[in-house]
Amino acid sequence: MTVSIPPNVNAATCPSRVVLEHVTSRWGVLVLALLLDTERQRFSELRRAIGGISEKMLAQTLQTLERDGMVLREARPVIPPHVDYSLTPLGREFADRVWALTRLVELRMPEITEAQEAYDLTRRERERAAAG
Amino acid sequence: MTVSIPPNVNAATCPSRVVLEHVTSRWGVLVLALLLDTERQRFSELRRAIGGISEKMLAQTLQTLERDGMVLREARPVIPPHVDYSLTPLGREFADRVWALTRLVELRMPEITEAQEAYDLTRRERERAAAG
DNA sequence: CGGGATCCTCTATGATACTG
């Protein structure tokens, strides 16, 4: 298979690179996964479910994904405000793939951990040799 | 489908979250894609192919991916040094998925751009209404 | 409740210079 990365993939301004970073960002991954699971969530529900995310970052992440057409925001004009977030069909498509990637990491975690330990071992030995 | 995010997915220390960030990081994505395409590359070849990455970040990204068992580093003890990087089977598995995600973004880019323009339009109108 | 605005911290990244 040939990948043939387009020249402008490298540019920080490349539009698709930017979107890729949105969906794979620290909080983007979690928001997509959570919405994939629950279909429709309120702001504070998302915040509690994710745990450890600040209001600012949740709002920012949701806005970014909404702007990219991945998330649908429905605000009911009541007091107190009631806002529901859900995935658009486009968003579900991405959430599926991102979630698959997440599961793959978890599936392969034993091999990864083993590789890390092996790497750290040879590293420590090398350092000891350099010091001694 | 039920996702059922494990409770510790949120923790910044969650090992699989960390690995996920490695493979989806700004430079990780590009390194994986490039190695998927070329099978085996030298440090400076990668640097030139990616374009815009600093030596420091390339070295750091490669080390991280090597430590995670995704990238194989082969150093020939000659002068000047000759180091080849390639994907391990594990790394190829991840590179495939990451690359698929990248292609999906490019495939859906028209819809995404359209959504962004629509979002920006309603935003500007709202701001004008607030100002006027 | 769902944010916006502000201030502050810390980390990711870049630039540069040096070395085996």
Add this chain to the structure above:
DNA sequence: CAGTATCATAGAGGATCCCG
């Protein structure tokens, strides 16, 4: 060539307060 070490900085992200 393939890095490492050091320094500098922008931007990500957090904490807090405020408001409709």
